[in-house]
Amino acid sequence: MTTNYPFDSLADSAIVYRALLGKHWIDEANLVLSFAYLLRTNEADLSVRIASVCSPEQCAAKFKNCYGVASLQVGQIRELGLDAVPDSASHALIVGLPHVKDDRDKAERWADLLAERSSIVWQPSQT
Template sequence: MSQFRSLPKDAVIYRALLRKQWVDEDTGRVKADAYFLRALESGLSVNLATVCSPEQCAGLFRKCYGIASLEVGDVRKIGLDVEQDSANHANIIGLPHREDYLAEAERLAGLLAKQSHIVWQPK
């Protein structure tokens, strides 16, 4: 049981875009690649917008190519959830690994990418 309350549906979360190929240079949109779980992850790392600005979130990483925002309610609408695990951090949970369920992992990553908006990019 988490020590944190369930996040409200209008809570905003930030996904740090840590690879250049996660951003479509032609459209300026987030690619689905930004929303795939890595092998040993159980959830997709996100930061809480109530605790850090997009710039502060980007500053947590050595190299960051953008910050994408999502609303928790939109994540829940596609059957996933966001679980807070520290004061400024949460995980998108319920995503399958590509190795286990490729089609479902691609479908959900695509839906998350469509819902997200880039709110910060380096100059």
């Protein structure tokens, strides 16, 4: 996949974090749900943080409300035919996802597959 970003490509073994910004993105068994990987209307690509330069806590701290942070290996993203492309030293975009309004079946299928490959690595303390 050709990019216009000036940052080095991520290794397949690299880990990225997805901030879980909705309570409905996590189920009762603490599994990531597909909602976490559906593009929102204002998004062209899906925002993730690069784990080698950003801890799960730092990822969560970027948002007013964060209900968890999920990790995903870049190689698993690429196995699906998508890619994680760095656009800064600590941030990347999962590219290749369609919006639900453009192709609901494909958007939901990829979101399901990404969620299945994710694991929650941080949640706020319940104090």
